[in-house]
């Protein structure tokens with residue numbers, strides 16, 4: 175008998191790393207290099223609302239190498255798809271940057287050049303793109319994303335606020351933010367007879383199947399999508415967007431392999447963004463810090479062609495108890511591209527506001543902000559009145575305080591100077607829901623050969639190639655080199671996409687289920703194939719399951735220039751069993767960095783006259799670079815939560831960003847004595 179090393183919990187380096195650095199892990203656009211491909215370039219509307227009154231592709235068509243120009247007049251008709259995907263189906267223009275034609279050419283250079291030769295005339299109106307809390311057309315969506323209730327009310331909030339001995343009433347604003355994975359969205363599409371073959375950048379091939387089969391009137395058997403390696407996504411590759419449909423149309427019309435890669439600038443209008451928010455927070459407390467009232471009212475935007483209602487205040491429903499609580503969400507329907515999910519959609523902006531308000535309340539109380547949170551730790555989910563599966567926020571706060579050196583902090587703001595630098599520290603809590611989704615996995619066993627484990631999971635840079643191999647190896651009781659993993663292919667067993675921090679919690683149990691069916695079975699000489707599955711049970715009804723965390727940050731502000739630096743951050747998380755400490759640390763680090771970026775840099779500015787995003791590239795839409803990130807200390811508490819899955823894991827992709835912007839904003843106040851309540855905290859706000 176060979177001794178099997180336990181793989182789960184080991185700091186295994188990325189299995190796909192060597193292939194990535196050797197150029198052997200192709201992204202979508204790098205497939206079919208030998209094909210006689212055609213290239214697709216998009217003509218975009220410069221107006222944000224209106225109608226196409228005339229369109230003429232003949233100038234583009236006349237360019238040598240151009241094969242086709244598709245417009246709403248002659249593009250293939252799509253089947254039943256949601257409004258935001260009805261690309262080239264009518265003369266209506268609903269946002270700046272909307273595709274109004276595509277050029278298909280022998281080379282990408284010719285296609286892009288010919289874009290400028292398509293003549294389009296518009297009848298246009300003034301765009302309505304400014305979000306404000308006093309618009310008279312704000313409306314309550316029926317439900318929020320993921321099925322959350324729009325509002326929640328418990329007790330008499332206004333009376334409780336009026337009676338509270340200590341209270342805060344503040345408004346925070348967060349801007350339009352854009353998912354900017356380093357790999358641009360790309361699709362390669364070809365029709366092999368009536369079978370549609372695609373190589374595509376996405377967060378799970380099966381996510382695309384229902385929309386594409388419906389749009390082109392084909393069956394699941396007629397669609398094959400391959401996506402083994404994806405260069406980041408953050409939510410922008412979770413759903414089907416119009417570029418995929420355009421590439422498929424181009425392939426259909428030309429009968430060739432069609433390649434379409436969005437430019438970085440096009441990503442700002444064609445693959446979604448995080449809605450801006452305006453959030454009014456009112457907290458009431460007794461002098462000892464016990465919360466008596468919590469009110470969190472959110473205003474956000476959606477587009478003319480979609481109702482995207484982000485669940486901004488839902489984390490507030492469970493973070494702290496108070497006898498009177500209210501959360502509301504109101505939408506303005508603007509002439510903007512459809513928003514989408516972006517890493518911790520809802521929780522990231524919502525917890526920024528709640529955790530900033532908690533800091534303001536601590537200051538009003540003259541209380542340590544860590545103590546304020548400990549004082550308000552609920553022993554059951556206050557919204558649903560069910561037990562937590564596990565809630566280790568207290569451990570995160572106390573361990574974080576210890577690691578960071580919080581003890582003895584002088585809570586007065588604006589009193590520490592080191593040369594030109596004003597110095598402060600801040601804290602904030604984090605939470606993210608734990609869920610699982612239906613998934614299936616297959617294992618093929620052949621005597622004397624490695625097990626082949628197949629599941630249509632997706633690795634968007636998270637480490638899923640590695641962690642799923644670890645899980646499979648342990649479940650099969652073999653070393654990792656006895657497992658060959660296959661993921662990222664719609665012909666593999668159907669699995670949920672990489673989103674909502676549900677990858678490992680959904681895919682892992684399906685792999686374990688398959689492995690358990692193989693255990694104690696004799697594998698015949700011809701081999702044996704088993705299929706496992708997993709999905710949510712009724713645990714979600716009986717328990718409240720969430721990951722928790724605590725962020726600590728030190729901020730320095732240059733008194734003369736307003737420059738903000740973050741020399742160190744500490745994040746401590748309670749996120750269930752950590753499958754791989756190396757890839758997990760990267761997930762937390764990436765999330766915390768994205769939170770720093772949200773706090774200090776990221777803002778897409780809408781031009782109010784034209785309705786387009788003015789700073790639509792990486793030169794002007796600022797994202798934290800290495801030089802912006804100081805020392806980042808990351809730890810997690812021992813936690814195994816088997817309520818949702820046999821792995822005891824909770825999901826770690828998103829919690830790192832939640833709360834980290836608040837910790838930095840709170841440290842900025844502690845350094846300077848000034849509250850900046852509209853992100854990002856850029857130097858101009860100092861003056």
Ligand code: MOS
Nearest residue numbers: 409516517673674
């Ligand atoms: Mo994540 S925003 O659920 O892809």
